[in-house]
Amino acid sequence: MTQFTFDAPTVIRTKRDGGVLSDAAIDWVIDGYTRGRVDDGQMAALLMAIFLRGMTDAEIARWTAAMVASGERFDFTGLRRDGRPLALVDKHSTGGVGDKITIPLVPVVMACGGAVPQAAGRGLGHTGGTLDKLEAIPGFTAELSKEQIRQQLCDLGAAIFAAGDLAPADRKIYALRDVTGTTESLPLIASSVMSKKIAEGARALVLDTKVGSGAFLPSEDEARALARTMVDLGTAHGLATRALLTDMDVPLGRAVGNAVEVTESLEVLAGGGPDDVVELTLALAAEMLDAAGLDGVDPAETLRDGTAMDRFRDLVAAQGGDLSAPLPLGAHTETVTASRGGTMGRIDAMAVGLAVWRLGAGRSAPGEQVQFGAGVHVHRRPGEPVAAGEALFTLYTDTPERLGPALAELDGGWAVGDTAPPHRPLILDRIT
Numbered sequence: 024m025t026q027f028t029f030d031a032p033t034v035i036r037t038k039r040d041g042g043v044l045s046d047a048a049i050d051w052v053i054d055g056y057t058r059g060r061v062d063d064g065q066m067a068a069l070l071m072a073i074f075l076r077g078m079t080d081a082e083i084a085r086w087t088a089a090m091v092a093s094g095e096r097f098d099f100t101g102l103r104r105d106g107r108p109l110a111l112v113d114k115h116s117t118g119g120v121g122d123k124i125t126i127p128l129v130p131v132v133m134a135c136g137g138a139v140p141q142a143a144g145r146g147l148g149h150t151g152g153t154l155d156k157l158e159a160i161p162g163f164t165a166e167l168s169k170e171q172i173r174q175q176l177c178d179l180g181a182a183i184f185a186a187g188d189l190a191p192a193d194r195k196i197y198a199l200r201d202v203t204g205t206t207e208s209l210p211l212i213a214s215s216v217m218s219k220k221i222a223e224g225a226r227a228l229v230l231d232t233k234v235g236s237g238a239f240l241p242s243e244d245e246a247r248a249l250a251r252t253m254v255d256l257g258t259a260h261g262l263a264t265r266a267l268l269t270d271m272d273v274p275l276g277r278a279v280g281n282a283v284e285v286t287e288s289l290e291v292l293a294g295g296g297p298d299d300v301v302e303l304t305l306a307l308a309a310e311m312l313d314a315a316g317l318d319g320v321d322p323a324e325t326l327r328d329g330t331a332m333d334r335f336r337d338l339v340a341a342q343g344g345d346l347s348a349p350l351p352l353g354a355h356t357e358t359v360t361a362s363r364g365g366t367m368g369r370i371d372a373m374a375v376g377l378a379v380w381r382l383g384a385g386r387s388a389p390g391e392q393v394q395f396g397a398g399v400h401v402h403r404r405p406g407e408p409v410a411a412g413e414a415l416f417t418l419y420t421d422t423p424e425r426l427g428p429a430l431a432e433l434d435g436g437w438a439v440g441d442t443a444p445p446h447r448p449l450i451l452d453r454i455t
């Protein structure tokens with residue numbers, strides 16, 4: 024009897040016409056794309072069909088499982104540190120603007136006794152990626168072997184690495200989504216995040232699900248549905264998962280880009296930094312420690328007493344980074360000034376994210392090299408007083424022709440008014 028097999032055009036047409044993909048079709052197309060039997064053009068067409076038509080919960084679950092099965096699944100449960108089993112816990116954000124939280128958060132959790140095996144991502148669309156930021160540190164590498172990850176977890180309590188052999192289907196699909204306008208899709212975000220996190224070997228996971236203009240899914244209802252889907256996917260795979268819904272209407276902190284976000288993270292680790300970055304770091308740390316069953320150390324104390332900074336230095340050094348070398352900053356700058364005095368109103372996170380992307384901090388073609396020195400400094404945050412003529416934003420890039428398009432993205436994305444905008448809480452809800 025002839026074995027039935029699939030073909031990409033039929034799978035694409037099924038989803039394009041609003042049909043439901045069978046488990047076998049999903050397994051076939053994910054495997055085929057990972058191995059190169061399904062090409063980028065075909066997968067791009069399928070991703071756009073999924074973007075437009077969505078997926079059922081059962082399709083999302085199967086798509087995620089197929090992405091997990093496309094590679095290795097780490098298991099670090101037998102490892103010990105100082106004679107005790109590792110408290111393996113991680114966090115992942117659904118993507119935001121100025122979202123550098125992983126950089127201070129991981130060392131805080133290390134300093135509190137957690138072990139973080141973090142498969143991190145690169146920039147996606149208008150949002151930055153942890154790997155692009157950390158690679159701005161001269162010498163830093165995220166290409167770690169499984170043995171190096173294992174060793175770092177035992178010696179230091181963390182490793183931040185490119186997913187490599189974990190969920191390789193996600194690595195390819197993530198890069199393709201970045202350049203095909205298919206990022207803002209609940210099924211594609213949920214499966215992308217959870218395939219990496221299920222495969223990376225953590226025992227507990229805290230998700231930072233973003234809500235607001237700079238999030239991939241801006242409405243609270245959509246973000247809530249995304250968080251629910253991801254928590255359920257994690258739980259179904261034996262990963263204790265919980266989520267916070269957090270505000271992403273305004274960029275986090277005062278620095279958006281690659282190296283500029285590392286600099287701001289170092290300020291937080293030195294006990295300073297913007298209030299919102301500190302608040303979110305500590306809220307996520309508290310969730311991670313609780314999820315890992317750790318208590319007894321106050322995460323805020325690790326920022327005050329310098330132990331989180333020490334752990335960050337250890338981590339960067341173990342991954343080849345040199346924190347004594349200067350961080351890059353784009354040589355060409357432009358400053359946006361206030362034409363009137365008053366109070367800084369809303370700053371649209373999407374406008375800032377797109378400006379930073381135009382400056383060269385993100386990609387518009389697969390595999391493009393990002394500019395580590397590209398970024399924006401936000402001098403006045405919503406509600407802060409503004410004097411006529413003072414600097415509100417400074418833009419940095421290595422390619423001066425990028426300044427005009429970046430300024431155009433920022434235009435209309437902020438305003439100075441007579442009164443402060445309404446206060447928006449940073450942490451909106453918690454989903455378990």
Ligand code: URA
Binds near residue numbers: 117118144147197212
């Ligand atoms: N983070 C991911 O890993 N994938 C997404 O799609 C969005 C954020």
